[in-house]
Amino acid sequence: MRKKDEAKPEVIFEASLDVLMDSGFGGFSMAKVAERANIAVGTIYLYFNNKEDLLNQLYLKLYKESIERFLENYDTTAPFTEGLKRVWVNYLMHRINHYKKSHFLEEYYKSRFISDTHKQMAEQMKKPVHDIIQKGKDLGLVRKDVDNEMIFLGMLGFIRELADEHVANVFVLDDNSIDKAFDMSWNMIKA
Amino acid sequence: MRKKDEAKPEVIFEASLDVLMDSGFGGFSMAKVAERANIAVGTIYLYFNNKEDLLNQLYLKLYKESIERFLENYDTTAPFTEGLKRVWVNYLMHRINHYKKSHFLEEYYKSRFISDTHKQMAEQMKKPVHDIIQKGKDLGLVRKDVDNEMIFLGMLGFIRELADEHVANVFVLDDNSIDKAFDMSWNMIKA
Amino acid sequence: MRKKDEAKPEVIFEASLDVLMDSGFGGFSMAKVAERANIAVGTIYLYFNNKEDLLNQLYLKLYKESIERFLENYDTTAPFTEGLKRVWVNYLMHRINHYKKSHFLEEYYKSRFISDTHKQMAEQMKKPVHDIIQKGKDLGLVRKDVDNEMIFLGMLGFIRELADEHVANVFVLDDNSIDKAFDMSWNMIKA
Amino acid sequence: MRKKDEAKPEVIFEASLDVLMDSGFGGFSMAKVAERANIAVGTIYLYFNNKEDLLNQLYLKLYKESIERFLENYDTTAPFTEGLKRVWVNYLMHRINHYKKSHFLEEYYKSRFISDTHKQMAEQMKKPVHDIIQKGKDLGLVRKDVDNEMIFLGMLGFIRELADEHVANVFVLDDNSIDKAFDMSWNMIKA
DNA sequence: AATGAATGAGTGTTCATTCAT
DNA sequence: AATGAATGAACACTCATTCAT
Numbered sequence: 001m002r003k004k005d006e007a008k009p010e011v012i013f014e015a016s017l018d019v020l021m022d023s024g025f026g027g028f029s030m031a032k033v034a035e036r037a038n039i040a041v042g043t044i045y046l047y048f049n050n051k052e053d054l055l056n057q058l059y060l061k062l063y064k065e066s067i068e069r070f071l072e073n074y075d076t077t078a079p080f081t082e083g084l085k086r087v088w089v090n091y092l093m094h095r096i097n098h099y100k101k102s103h104f105l106e107e108y109y110k111s112r113f114i115s116d117t118h119k120q121m122a123e124q125m126k127k128p129v130h131d132i133i134q135k136g137k138d139l140g141l142v143r144k145d146v147d148n149e150m151i152f153l154g155m156l157g158f159i160r161e162l163a164d165e166h167v168a169n170v171f172v173l174d175d176n177s178i179d180k181a182f183d184m185s186w187n188m189i190k191a
Numbered sequence: 192m193r194k195k196d197e198a199k200p201e202v203i204f205e206a207s208l209d210v211l212m213d214s215g216f217g218g219f220s221m222a223k224v225a226e227r228a229n230i231a232v233g234t235i236y237l238y239f240n241n242k243e244d245l246l247n248q249l250y251l252k253l254y255k256e257s258i259e260r261f262l263e264n265y266d267t268t269a270p271f272t273e274g275l276k277r278v279w280v281n282y283l284m285h286r287i288n289h290y291k292k293s294h295f296l297e298e299y300y301k302s303r304f305i306s307d308t309h310k311q312m313a314e315q316m317k318k319p320v321h322d323i324i325q326k327g328k329d330l331g332l333v334r335k336d337v338d339n340e341m342i343f344l345g346m347l348g349f350i351r352e353l354a355d356e357h358v359a360n361v362f363v364l365d366d367n368s369i370d371k372a373f374d375m376s377w378n379m380i381k382a
Numbered sequence: 383m384r385k386k387d388e389a390k391p392e393v394i395f396e397a398s399l400d401v402l403m404d405s406g407f408g409g410f411s412m413a414k415v416a417e418r419a420n421i422a423v424g425t426i427y428l429y430f431n432n433k434e435d436l437l438n439q440l441y442l443k444l445y446k447e448s449i450e451r452f453l454e455n456y457d458t459t460a461p462f463t464e465g466l467k468r469v470w471v472n473y474l475m476h477r478i479n480h481y482k483k484s485h486f487l488e489e490y491y492k493s494r495f496i497s498d499t500h501k502q503m504a505e506q507m508k509k510p511v512h513d514i515i516q517k518g519k520d521l522g523l524v525r526k527d528v529d530n531e532m533i534f535l536g537m538l539g540f541i542r543e544l545a546d547e548h549v550a551n552v553f554v555l556d557d558n559s560i561d562k563a564f565d566m567s568w569n570m571i572k573a
Numbered sequence: 574m575r576k577k578d579e580a581k582p583e584v585i586f587e588a589s590l591d592v593l594m595d596s597g598f599g600g601f602s603m604a605k606v607a608e609r610a611n612i613a614v615g616t617i618y619l620y621f622n623n624k625e626d627l628l629n630q631l632y633l634k635l636y637k638e639s640i641e642r643f644l645e646n647y648d649t650t651a652p653f654t655e656g657l658k659r660v661w662v663n664y665l666m667h668r669i670n671h672y673k674k675s676h677f678l679e680e681y682y683k684s685r686f687i688s689d690t691h692k693q694m695a696e697q698m699k700k701p702v703h704d705i706i707q708k709g710k711d712l713g714l715v716r717k718d719v720d721n722e723m724i725f726l727g728m729l730g731f732i733r734e735l736a737d738e739h740v741a742n743v744f745v746l747d748d749n750s751i752d753k754a755f756d757m758s759w760n761m762i763k764a
Numbered sequence: 765a766a767t768g769a770a771t772g773a774g775t776g777t778t779c780a781t782t783c784a785t
Numbered sequence: 786a787a788t789g790a791a792t793g794a795a796c797a798c799t800c801a802t803t804c805a806t
Contacts, residue, residue, distance in 0.1 A: 005765075005766095008765095024302075025217065026217060026302075029799085029800060029801080030800075030801060030802080031799095031800070031801090034768090039766080039767085040766060040767040040768055041767085041768065041801085041802085042766065042767055042768065042802090042803080042804085043765080043766055043767070043768095045801095045802075045803085046765070046766075050801075050802075051800095051801065051802090103301070107298065110294060110355075111215050111216070111217070119361070145371065146368075146371050146372075146375065147362075147368070149356075149361075149362050150353075150362070150368065150371065150372060150375070151375075153349065153352040153353055153356060153362070154349045154352075154372075154375050154376075154379075156348075156352055157347075157348030157349040157350070157351055157352035157353075158344060158345045158348040158349060158379075159348070160348055160351075160352075161344035161345075161347055161348035161351075162341075162344055162348075165340075165344060171338075171340050171341070171344070177338070177341065180336065180337050180341065181337075181341060181345075184337065184341070184342075184345050184379045184380065185345075185379070187378050187379050188345075188349075188375045188376070188378050188379040189375065190378075199790090220774080220775065220776080221775085221776060221777080222774080222775080222776090230791080230792090231791060231792045231793055232776090232777085232792090232793075233777090233778080233779080233790095233791070233792055233793065234790075234791055234792070236776095236777070236778080237789090237790065237791075241776075241777075242775095242776065242777090387786075387787095390786095406684075407599065408599060408684075411778085411779060411780080412779075412780060412781080413778095413779070413780090416789090421787080421788085422787060422788040422789055423779095423780085423781085423788085423789065424781090424782080424783085424787065424788055424789065425786080425787055425788070425789095427780095427781075427782085428786070428787075432780075432781075433779095433780065433781090485683070489680065492676060492737075493597045493598070493599070501743070527753065528750075528753050528754075528757065529744075529750070531738075531743075531744050532735075532744070532750065532753065532754060532757070533757075535731060535734035535735055535738060535744070536731045536734075536754075536757050536758075536761075538730075538734055539729075539730030539731040539732070539733055539734035539735075540726060540727045540730040540731060540761075541730070542730055542733075542734075543726035543727075543729055543730035543733075544723075544726055544730075547722075547726060552722075553720075553722050553723070553726070559719075559720070559723065562718065562719050562723065563719075563723060563727075566719065566723070566724075566727050566761045566762065567727075567761070569760050569761050570727075570757045570758070570760050570761040571757065581769090602795080602796065602797080603796080603797060603798080604795080604796075604797085612770080612771085613770060613771045613772055614771090614772075614797090614798080615769095615770070615771060615772070615798090615799080615800080616769075616770055616771070618797095618798070618799080619768095619769065619770075623797075623798075624797065624798090766806100767804105767805100767806080768804105768805105768806100769803105769804095769805090769806105770802105770803085770804085770805100771800105771801100771802085771803080771804100772800100772801105772802100773799105773800100773801100774798100774799080774800090774801105775797100775798080775799070775800100776796100776797100776798095777795100777796080777797095778794105778795085778796075779792105779793100779794095779795090779796100780792100780793105780794100780795105781791105781792085781793100782790105782791085782792075783788105783789105783790095783791085783792100784788100784789105784790090784791100785787100785788080785789100785790100
């Protein structure tokens with residue numbers, strides 16, 4: 001008996017993502033994944049219990065990668081608003097450049113009963129951003145009378161709409177409009 | 192002859208919605224709808240050409256109902272911010288109370304090629320809100336240096352996030368937090 | 383209670399034939415017939431037990447009409463070979479000009495268990511042609527050592543092939559080739 | 574892995590033929606084939622793209638087998654009429670012993686757009702017989718004033734009718750009547 | 765561990781037939 | 786007598802999952 005191939009799950013994830021991008025959520029099938037990964041269908045079932053399990057794990061993986069992108073180039077020593085804008089723009093660009101993945105995450109999240117562990121994990125992943133918000137409050141720069149989560153949602157929602165309309169070519173963004181949008185976000189939460 | 196049942200399409204719509212709630216967009220099937228509606232599969236095809244036609248008509252119906260809810264109890268003679276808040280809250284409550292429908296509308300909109308008439312309808316829906324924003328600018332109450340659409344997106348995105356987290360039981364809203372949230376939205380756009 | 387409409391069955395036959403011509407045997411449906419006849423589906427079932435019954439009766443009707451065409455302009459007082467050629471050409475032209483009907487008759491005949499009454503009827507319809515053959519024998523013009531039926535089949539088969547190839551544009555007939563073909567048929571059966 | 578079953582297509586062909594025999598062309602369904610073959614419906618689709626593909630391949634297979642039977646035991650060195658009779662009887666017996674197959678071939682040929690390769694195959698099938706006819710002409714035994722194709726049709730048509738009536742139990746053949754029939758065919762074409 | 769042939773429940777859709785009006 | 790809405794079994798085809806190799 002050979003050892004389980006350590007790299008296989010990753011290969012399957014990649015193939016799954018390709019299929020998801022090409023064929024969308026509805027066109028996703030185990031056979032397509034297997035073909036894309038150049039393995040047999042049966043092989044997938046050695047590493048994942050079933051289709052749902054595969055998608056669940058893919059969801060988590062993409063979620064983690066997303067979070068990582070938010071904090072890219074974030075410098076804790078930089079002035080507060082500068083750091084905040086960094087993270088704000090990171091999320092905007094992530095949503096634009098990884099629109100399909102991002103869309104899958106959202107759809108998937110809404111489409112099924114998400115387990116409590118899942119929820120906790122999601123919470124944990126938001127932590128770095130919450131920390132920044134808390135830091136702003138501690139510095140007296142961010143209004144203290146509202147919940148950190150609400151502040152988070154206010155910014156997040158705006159960014160999502162901006163990105164989605166941009167991708168849909170309804171409302172196209174340039175540097176100037178991005179600056180204006182961040183200014184609006186800042187007015188929303190500043191002390 | 193048996194008379195054509197005027198109520199049947201409505202029954203089918205209701206059943207479709209139920210199925211959509213239970214099984215989601217992907218799990219939607221004509222057989223499930225028929226069972227839910229206590230009719231034979233073939234009967235659905237007397238009133239709708241095919242699955243796509245059924246979903247299209249359901250989409251339109253829900254869309255119209257949504258628009259009506261947004262402007263409920265909106266009084267044009269009331270003070271500006273009061274009117275704005277009315278619409279703001281209307282949308283929040285709509286999103287919360289009709290979450291699944293709202294979600295279906297969004298998913299459906301994204302999932303297929305939406306015809307131009309559809310797009311025009313979407314524009315039309317936004318019009319009353321855009322008008323309010325413009326009125327705010329004319330009164331010197333809303334900042335004039337940003338596009339109406341961007342102002343719209345800023346508010347819309349926040350509301351959506353709030354409602355979605357509320358429905359998912361992640362962040363539960365009460366009257367106080369709703370007031371705070373509107374205050375944030377207002378700071379975002381005020382002159 | 384109104385009396386059964388005497389003309390209805392004929393209307394239904396006509397519509398059935400139209401559908402058969404347009405959509406072929408496979409595309410035949412009761413709904414199409416009803417639409418063509420400008421009546422309701424249910425009405426067909428007042429005059430025919432079911433689809434099979436309708437087709438059976440249509441079959442018989444077309445069969446009778448075919449036989450009538452065979453004897454068109456047949457003059458019993460004309461010289462024997464002249465009369466024979468008349469019938470021979472009649473069948474060829476029938477097969478060519480009413481190819482689809484003729485094809486339906488054949489397909490239908492082969493496709494199901496034909497009842498004994500059906501068979502007797504078919505026999506009876508061949509009678510006039512058999513009579514001509516018998517007359518030829520009596521006159522000493524047709525070979526007497528073979529069965530009338532066999533003589534009939536020899537001519538019939540040739541004509542069918544000629545007509546079918548003509549309709550399929552594989553072997554196109556003109557007056558000269560028709561004369562040659564009849565000559566061959568005559569050699570086949572002459573005393 | 575389970576090895577691809579080499580015999581499966583043949584099993585499916587056999588079952589298809591059975592269904593065709595029992596239910597006719599119109600009653601042919603993938604489910605019936607699967608049941609007859611004692612396999613799952615899905616399995617058929619591992620070996621054939623779809624229903625049309627299955628029928629096409631069955632058609633080709635039966636076609637080839639037919640051709641082989643026509644020339645069985647044909648001895649080119651034997652006297653001309655003897656050789657001709659061999660082929661003549663071969664076709665008659667083929668039509669009788671493989672009536673349903675033969676009927677399917679005919680119906681299928683007429684029922685759809687037959688590709689050019691198909692047509693060429695059909696031509697190819699006729700070639701040996703045409704060659705024999707030409708040989709008869711060259712030997713001065715067969716009348717030269719009519720087309721080879723017409724001579725072919727004259728014999729073919731007769732044989733078909735004989736066989737069909739025999740199968741339908743309308744006109745039963747024995748050795749004597751077969752001899753007579755060939756004699757008639759020969760009179761038809763001899764110089 | 766890896767394979768992919770085999771399975772069969774499920775899909776959207778059609779259509780002969782029934783029956784309340 | 787006439788209607789056509791309603792039915793549900795049947796159709797071709799798909800796909801997640803299993804299991805013999």
